[in-house]
Amino acid sequence: MMKTNPGNFFEDFRIGQVIRHATPRTVTEGDTALYTALYGARFAVQSSDAFAKAVGYPRRPVDDLLVFHIVFGKTVPDISLNAVANLGYADCRFTRPVFTGDTLSAQSEVIGLKETSSGKTGVIYVRSEGFNQHGELVLSYIRWVMVRKRDERSQVGEQSVPQLAPAVAPTAFGHALPQIAGRQWDDALSGSSARWADYSAGERIDHVDGMTVEEAEHMLATRLYQNTAKVHFNQHSEAKGRFGRRLIYGGHVISLARALSFNGLANAFHIAAINGGRHVAPLFAGGTVYAWSEIVDRQPLPERQDVGALRIVTFATCDRPCSDFPGKTDQGHEDGVILELDYWALIPC
Template sequence: MTIASKTNPGRFFEDFSIGEVIRHATPRTVTSGDVALYTALYGGRFAVQSSDVFAREIGYRHAPVDDLFVFHIVFGKTVPDVSLNAVANLGYAACRFLAPVYPGDTLKTVSEVIGLKENSTRKTGVVYVRSTGYNQHGAEVLDYVRWVMVHKRDPEAVIAAEHVPTLPRVVSPEALGDACPVIDADAYDLVLAGSPERWDDYEIGETIDHVDGMTVEEAEHMLATRLYQNTAKVHFDQLAQASSRFGRRLIYGGHVISLARALSFNGLANAFHVAAINGGRHVAPLFAGDTVYAWSEILDKQPLPGRDDVGGLRVRLAATKDKPCRDFPLKVGEDYDPAVILDLDLWVLAPR
């Protein structure tokens, strides 16, 4: 019997070339049902994304799609072409949310390969891509850089050109706010939003323990990853992962980001919009059965040029597993506490 080769085995490291532009398949129309499922998975309580009435009263058309849900959808389009054969997703930089997304909008993604670096073992290499999400009108809604470690098909394959891109450490305040319309800050109801703190009430250097924990279940992380149409093998195929380094499926790193963001409501309830992801690392793997906690440090606060309705808070959002954040100090940095699983640097917007 002859088996036709019509399936996609995914790209290996030697299949990428610097400057290559990849148009990813499967545009995705975001529905209100998708939004409800996303809320059910993480329990986010930010009022702007939860209530059409609240959102309209401060200046949105209606409740926008959660920023990180937009990120996951745009990211998910790239997986079959970039990270189907990944060892791990390593980090993010220069992520900007450029326009609000509403239920009914259709998103698609285009990526450019901007860097390649073979690892010393010659069995894997790191691929750097800049991905951009567009809506049905061709408007950019999101762009970001990520780097991912990918298996080589042939360890002896020669890589034509290598380059590690220089990336900005922080998105400038001037680049924030495009996805947030000018809001009526006086109409922003602090009682309904769940917290009395506005932008002015936070101080640089302040640390916030978000208190609550959430245990990850096998079914929910797989459902979430399928929601984003993320097909990475490390999240789904237990038979294949049984012989891997960890011997079991990994939780998608974006699932950890959304969990930490949802937990951050308790302490940052009025930081209603993620304007940028400056950078981030998945420090350690997460598995089903682990319990996630989160804490934040206010790294900076900046007014937005030409706007007096919202201000930017630069937040270091850290997530841990099986170690409540009341057990400070938790080391974050080059010498991570073993409990730290996520170190994310964000700009979020809060009403002034």
């Protein structure tokens, strides 16, 4: 009987396989404080019990991306311990608020497998789900990750790439939060007077600020989420790897971009869904992250007059301010772009 876990390799997965992940995690006030220390997020609903109660929550909810990272971290030992790279996300839905004191657990289903042309690795598609202590779904997302093969000569069984919807429909997430008392929403305290009607499709917002990533910060973040992927925390092994040093967890970049987006999107208080995401290039300690966003759609929510939805595509860059809005061209992404994230955010009407 093997007592230790070397992680799964590409050959160990099969389509339809369901994996229950170890180590449920109770979210504490310390987790939320450390998350704020790492990224400096300033959204009022997640920062203030008084503000959250005034607009309709029982108390301040946990930041959506902290929920994502904790659930993601549960999946790493089984899904991506032997990963080469996390490639993308789709159909991510935040289905229920999470509060401190809630305990999160996770499970994943393998929904696709595809060997790469080199024969040395393969891409695994999984749908991962996070649940609270009552068994209620709080988060569901698809991701695909390139994983090493144990034996490059091994034969691969059934292969299939799932068809993924280009976006989550706004009808899917209107129930995910309480009715918001818009008249109690204090623009001065939230940091902006811009509401749903003040944004328009095609509008671009330079979030102006930059944040330099220190080695200690991304290491703390990786451990906070109990993310055990070698590429993020083991310099001894990664010194001989592809980049010669530890790679910053892609979710760290997402949280940095989200925190930076406060300057221009301060009232976009809830991420309802992530339509798709791609880590365009790696980030290493010492790099400075900037971000800009484009509003690509604006939709009312069925049967709700309190909030509307903005579809936002945010680009994060390394060591490149975003006043010229670097992004994606016909030839690919421009130099310096490290993240492209397409998501729906809810904002008071």
